[in-house]
Amino acid sequence: MAQGKNSPVGWRSECPISSGLDILGDIWSLLIVRDLIVYGTRTYSEISQSPEKISTNILASRLKLVTTLGVNERVDADRVARNNAFRLTKSGKELRKVLEELGRWSHTNLKEMHPTIVGME
Amino acid sequence: MAQGKNSPVGWRSECPISSGLDILGDIWSLLIVRDLIVYGTRTYSEISQSPEKISTNILASRLKLVTTLGVNERVDADRVARNNAFRLTKSGKELRKVLEELGRWSHTNLKEMHPTIVGME
DNA sequence: GTCGTTTACTAGCATTTTGCAAGTGGTGGC
DNA sequence: GCCACCACTTGCAAAATGCTAGTAAACGAC
Numbered sequence: 016m017a018q019g020k021n022s023p024v025g026w027r028s029e030c031p032i033s034s035g036l037d038i039l040g041d042i043w044s045l046l047i048v049r050d051l052i053v054y055g056t057r058t059y060s061e062i063s064q065s066p067e068k069i070s071t072n073i074l075a076s077r078l079k080l081v082t083t084l085g086v087n088e089r090v091d092a093d094r095v096a097r098n099n100a101f102r103l104t105k106s107g108k109e110l111r112k113v114l115e116e117l118g119r120w121s122h123t124n125l126k127e128m129h130p131t132i133v134g135m136e
Numbered sequence: 137m138a139q140g141k142n143s144p145v146g147w148r149s150e151c152p153i154s155s156g157l158d159i160l161g162d163i164w165s166l167l168i169v170r171d172l173i174v175y176g177t178r179t180y181s182e183i184s185q186s187p188e189k190i191s192t193n194i195l196a197s198r199l200k201l202v203t204t205l206g207v208n209e210r211v212d213a214d215r216v217a218r219n220n221a222f223r224l225t226k227s228g229k230e231l232r233k234v235l236e237e238l239g240r241w242s243h244t245n246l247k248e249m250h251p252t253i254v255g256m257e
Numbered sequence: 258g259t260c261g262t263t264t265a266c267t268a269g270c271a272t273t274t275t276g277c278a279a280g281t282g283g284t285g286g287c
Numbered sequence: 288g289c290c291a292c293c294a295c296t297t298g299c300a301a302a303a304t305g306c307t308a309g310t311a312a313a314c315g316a317c
Contacts, residue, residue, distance in 0.1 A: 022249060027163075028187040029254050032170050032235050035242035040163035042148075049153050059265050066149040070305050075266055084249070097264055097313055106245045110213060113237040114153050121156035121233055124227045128205070131150050180294050191276050196295055217294055220286055 023083050038084055039110075043069055043077045048086065048103065048110050056090055056100040084111070146202050159205060160231075163204065164190055164198045169207065169231050177211055177221040207231070 027033050028087050039045050052064055063074050078101065081087055086107040090100045103110075118135040125132055148154050160166050170177050171186055184195050199222065202208055207228040211221045224231075239256040246253055 024249070026250050026253075027189075029250075029252050030170075030187070031239040031242040031246070031256055033163075033167060033188050033252055034250055034253050035238040036163045036166055038164065038211070038242075038246070039238075040161070042154075042157045042161035045157055045161065046154060048311075049151075060263085063265095066151070067154050068148075068305095069308095071266070072268085072306095073304065082143075085245075096266075099265095109241055109245065110153055113234065113241055116234040116237050117151040117156040120230055121152040121159075124206075124230065125155055125159070128145070129147050129150075129155055131154050132147075132152055133150050135152055181292090184294095191278095192295070193297085194275070216284075219293075250258090 023080060038080075041077075042067075043073055044081055045110075045114065047074075047077055047081060047101075048107060049114055051087060051101060051103045051107065052111055052114060056102045058098060058100045081107075098111075105107070144201060159201075162187075162198075164194055165202055166231075166235065168195075168198055168202060168222075169228060170235055172208060172222060172224045172228065173232055173235065177220060177223045179221045180217070183222075202228075 023035050026037055032068065039048075046065070046069065047062060048065055050062050053121070059074065059078070063069060063071060063077075066073050069077075078087075082089075082101070085104055087101045087103050122134050124133060145158050147158055160169075167186070167188055167190065168183060171183050175182070180195065180199070183199075184190060184192060190198075199208075203210075203222070206225055208222045208224050210217075211223055236256065243253060243255050
């Protein structure tokens with residue numbers, strides 16, 4: 016992940032696609048978003064149990080990053096972490112279309128290489 | 137990038153979003169696709185000159201991977217590499233929507249953090 | 258209240274991937 | 288043939304990742 020010193024992100028260019036990828040261009044950030052889209056709210060341990068098995072340090076650092084970036088937030092802004100789940104902000108919810116298109120693409124184009132891939136709900 | 141021994145990709149789960157990210161969940165693969173969407177065809181050196189400055193070894197490995205996966209191909213299938221550009225296959229072209237949605241999202245949601253970001257054409 | 262369990266992390270370290278710089282080898286133009 | 292150039296490859300330092308283990312705080316049971 017590209018990090019700068021002032022911004023949490025080091026922007027590689029002014030292209031919107033490249034900039035989106037500077038933030039979300041890794042597997043884990045978008046899988047966190049996916050979990051929150053599917054389940055609405057999700058705690059730290061629930062996310063860590065999803066089938067892709069993200070390791071705890073990566074989960075912590077990614078949650079911190081996407082929260083800083085305003086993609087998700089705590090359900091109870093002022094409560095302590097325990098059982099205080101995460102949910103998407105308005106910005107995060109707008110990623111649904113991106114993930115839907117990606118899921119659709121994968122389902123139609125990866126079936127041959129990955130026969131057990133499931134469809135989009 | 138997750139690699140297996142039989143498939144060029146190690147699938148983390150059967151989720152289509154996760155599987156898409158197993159292939160394209162890094163900055164560089166999708167930036168290559170972006171270049172090919174914008175310009176149609178593009179040679180190795182042209183891609184390496186794009187503003188995000190991908191390094192040559194990563195470019196070579198990513199081109200190999202996405203070509204193996206059938207996302208892009210050589211313009212002249214049987215000719216030698218020199219001046220033989222890459223272009224997207226049907227599968228690759230179908231990624232346009234994914235990138236468009238990502239670009240749209242970035243433009244509306246990252247403007248504050250990244251003021252010089254440009255809009256989608 | 259205190260004891261044990263659970264949750265949400267952090268820390269340490271081996272492995273993998275990245276990024277940079279420099280090198281190589283085939284090609285096409287002259 | 289010679290030379291510039293394009294498409295890579297190689298080597299190595301630095302960063303990110305993936306395990307595994309550890310810890311602190313909070314909740315529940317009693």
